[in-house]
Amino acid sequence: MKDPDIGAVARASGLPASTLRYYEEIGLIASSGRKGLRRLFDPGIYERLALISLGRNAGFSLQEIGAMFAQDGNPRIDRAQLHDKADELDRLIRRLRAMRDGLRHAAECPAPSHLECPTFQRLLKAASADMKRGKSKGK
């Protein structure tokens, strides 16, 4: 298997070539060389892209993700940082669960208007509290 060019990586990863170029531009990935003009990538790119996707799913920004790689290209993930992120996800999940339950309830609630439904009112109260505390960034 020769080193894939950008088209091959794009097809295999599902990411558009423009995104791959962008990722390279911001230093998130690197091409292993050129053949003429064309970038070639090391097959390790797939793992790297998977790591990036993982980070994105967990709600990290591209910057944060970039900071998680050592110069040698290996992940350098601080275990404490992982714990922090897991805790943050926990909080987010709790909020989302409450939201989901509230939505579901509102969808079924027999009150003529959502505004008159006690559960909906509870949701509203929670939402306005969130608003005041400044929302933690969900993904």
Next chain:
Amino acid sequence: MKDPDIGAVARASGLPASTLRYYEEIGLIASSGRKGLRRLFDPGIYERLALISLGRNAGFSLQEIGAMFAQDGNPRIDRAQLHDKADELDRLIRRLRAMRDGLRHAAECPAPSHLECPTFQRLLKAASADMKRGKSKGK
């Protein structure tokens, strides 16, 4: 209680005045009148803002939220839409839970490098699958 001006609403809601003006500009909220130049808001604004915050927490865009109000200003929330959103939240929550568990595991994993840990590899595999399927928008 006189109708609050933008400063009062800002203090009470925790939202910057610039945001309130912006919300008004895009038609998401309305001021009830002016006293000289200054906007005055109807006290109902707080409920409205809570509804908006609720929508934002649930992952709706400001546009979508705007569409949820009837011209009379009352919420006009489609029950089917609520169900859809709840289902979407469910899917998001599942993904986030998996992510959280994976992070937590990785933080504890004794493997010398995350890349060698089977659980982490499973996460990676899932992430690259997500990547290929095109991510559903989380909030």
Next chain:
DNA sequence: GCTTGACCTCAAGTTCACTTGAACTCGTAA
């Protein structure tokens, strides 16, 4: 009467994560 502070408008700027377009260079197939 003058200053101050809170408000106003309007246009432009910001961040994030990309995408798009114009103009160019290759290698390959007809």
Next chain:
DNA sequence: TTACGAGTTCAAGTGAACTTGAGGTCAAGC
């Protein structure tokens, strides 16, 4: 040999959700 498709660069544009800045208006307090 020429045409084509897939790559290239660089600059500019996109969209969401705001923020910032310049310059202006007002009511209140000293």
